[in-house]
Amino acid sequence: MEFKAGQIAAMIGGTVDGDPEIAVSTFAKIEEAGAGAITFLANPKYTHHIYTTGASIVLVRRDFVAEQPVGATLIRVDDPYETLSRLLEFASRAMTPQPIGIEQPCHIADGVAVGDDCYVGAFAYIGRGAVIGSGVKIYPQAYIGDGVSVGDGSIIYPGAKIYHSCKIGKRCIIHAGAVIGADGFGFAPTADGSYHKIPQIGIVEIADDVEIGANTTVDRATMGATRIERGAKLDNLIQAAHNTEIGHDTVIAAQAGIAGSTKIGSNCMIGGQTGFAGHICIGDRVQIGAQSGIPGNVADDSILMGYPAVPARDFMRQAAYMKRLGELFNRVKELERSINKNK
């Protein structure tokens, strides 16, 4: 499929700056694009590539001002990244396999109804009493335990595992290898130093439009529910312990870990490999830098970084001071010498 710059601009509400007849048939990153490719410029770090890119078309902000000649045709839009996203979606529907129907052998327990537009891949397992909405895709080797519900339009990728009784909302995406509802890590010490397992009889409740990354684990609650609210996005290899709660539209990058009973507010942005202590509350709209350690409660709108975390500006200053510690020790030594001489 080929599209001309003029057609694309009309489709996305942009204005062409160059040749409206130039055509593209693929997407590429600005530094790798060749003739026939459309690309975009959103991150200012990449601006210099626009003067050398081989792309035929580049999506740019409406206010973009070229400081050198640009070979590509530009399409000016309000938000190049969001526009690209819409174009990609269009392409993605054409390029991504859209399986449908029931492949055999799979295991669907007696009495479980699966809608007409669903996909159940080979070797998938759906337990007793499970409720599968319409348009759900359950890929091969996925496990849907007894009593689990999966809302309309959700996708459970290959090998994802959902333990019994957990609830998955509508239009959720659970990536391969994610484990939803394994036992929370709860043990009571006994007199002889060994541990007694605390049964974990709660569940996991995942609201609508949530995405859970590959190999991420969300443990079931001891009692009640571990909750992930509407629109939250979790990257890969994240640990969300028992009875944690993650607010709506919060995004969490890969390998972050949230200890038991901690609540994270809505619209937060959490960097990769960050760790949260247990039993704490994080406010709304909080931003936390990668690899931070969060030992206590955090107020709304905080921007933190470090281990233990401090306001991000202080973290930068601390790191700068750290580099000058040797100098400081020398200066103090010098002062001591001066003083002793004067005594």
Added chain:
Amino acid sequence: MEFKAGQIAAMIGGTVDGDPEIAVSTFAKIEEAGAGAITFLANPKYTHHIYTTGASIVLVRRDFVAEQPVGATLIRVDDPYETLSRLLEFASRAMTPQPIGIEQPCHIADGVAVGDDCYVGAFAYIGRGAVIGSGVKIYPQAYIGDGVSVGDGSIIYPGAKIYHSCKIGKRCIIHAGAVIGADGFGFAPTADGSYHKIPQIGIVEIADDVEIGANTTVDRATMGATRIERGAKLDNLIQAAHNTEIGHDTVIAAQAGIAGSTKIGSNCMIGGQTGFAGHICIGDRVQIGAQSGIPGNVADDSILMGYPAVPARDFMRQAAYMKRLGELFNRVKELERSINKNK
């Protein structure tokens, strides 16, 4: 099922402080509980909730003294958390699916005997020469390699993978997605800068009563065995490299990583996201705070934190000093000015 406060107190050896006739049918967390629920108070951080909880019954320590009126009926016990655990266990047996029998299709290699009380789920794989004890539950899509042994009463959750020749003790729990016995990460550099794989011909030996969390990986030894001793509990997404040893009754929180050949003693408590260098020895009863980095040997009974780790008290002091570094630089500058003026 409903139980009255008097019945429960008799069952668990507690004393009722309130209405012995009040009945409960569910469990809940103290801050979320409503009428008909039993809850508990163990962590002092939650004490204020006891004055407002809607729970019908609260388990408290025998010496609990209310500082305000409490609406709920109290049951006084020695250890509320441990008591709750026993009650949960009772409930858990009723609420958790207890599958039994062999679901088809599954793959059980010729000659492998599986006891009468076992469960083998659909799409589970049991290789040649495997030995499966009695009462073992092997959930769907689990993989038990050739020559693996699984002791009586152990549970292998969906999609857990155990490579050939590894040994799992009795009453172990291996959660979904855990990988036991993948190759250790061993490569010898060659003259041209590429790497030559060192075959990993050892195994993993997991003793009795061990729990391994979801998506945790325990690598097989280069030679000999990677060992996890009796009663150790590993949370989710932990890495235990080749030839590591983890002592009995040691608990390790999520996302910790232990490099090759390191030995951790018994009765240790290791915080989440902690990293251990390779070829080191950690003593018994060691406690390590979350996200610490452990570069060398650690003596028995140490309490460490930080990166690199120091005694936990020193870590707190260091963090406090870090916040005052700017002030210190200013004070030194001021001193220098004073001295120069006096010269």
Added chain:
Amino acid sequence: MEFKAGQIAAMIGGTVDGDPEIAVSTFAKIEEAGAGAITFLANPKYTHHIYTTGASIVLVRRDFVAEQPVGATLIRVDDPYETLSRLLEFASRAMTPQPIGIEQPCHIADGVAVGDDCYVGAFAYIGRGAVIGSGVKIYPQAYIGDGVSVGDGSIIYPGAKIYHSCKIGKRCIIHAGAVIGADGFGFAPTADGSYHKIPQIGIVEIADDVEIGANTTVDRATMGATRIERGAKLDNLIQAAHNTEIGHDTVIAAQAGIAGSTKIGSNCMIGGQTGFAGHICIGDRVQIGAQSGIPGNVADDSILMGYPAVPARDFMRQAAYMKRLGELFNRVKELERSINKNK
């Protein structure tokens, strides 16, 4: 199988220092080895064990000089670890199951050709248009999506998942639970604070001789490809985000995380739990200590450590200064007292 010291020395080009007739039938670590075992000494930390080991044969460097009597027969070689590796390989071929053929039930889509020397385990899934080279082993419950190619001699261990259209080179090893090609973590914020998913229409391209550890995740590119070059070795539980590139012969230890679009050069050594910011470039032959945080570009041949990372020597100094911060505060206080007294 038993081998005599003389036979082994001839096989590996070593010289016997002791009894050429002594025989071994197993491998063991130097501190655990008993009679009948061969072991090796490469790491100087373990030298003291050579005087007490029960091993019958020890591989040592040609220039090894014993400082006490040694009971074992020595075989002197250029590189004991590399030599051991070759011996282990020989043993490994005998000890490791080498499955072959097609186990049923498995799912091989119509039209997919699988070579004669391949293994496809039960419950494995191979999608439409996949291309499977000769001698490939696809273990039970592995998932090979539509259009995936797997080069000659590669091994896909149980439960590994490869999403559609990704490319795996020759002689690669993908361990259990690894997920190759899940969606990159890309979302565009919308006006109401929710997020819009950016379709991820790129792929993952893994070159020849790459090893990917258990439960490691390598995300597909937004556009183009996430690339892992020839001979790179990734340990367990690593996150490689969309559009990352990892150079040839680079080794990365467990639980490291690489954010989107970051490029790591060739022949690098990256410590466990290290985190890389997105959109940065790491040079060739870079070495990074465990748990480091890398916020920006790194030049060729750098040796870094810390959070944020600094040259490794500076990190050691900083850690030493950190321990003396309390002392420094006291010294400054003392100076202030002196000055004030003299005023």
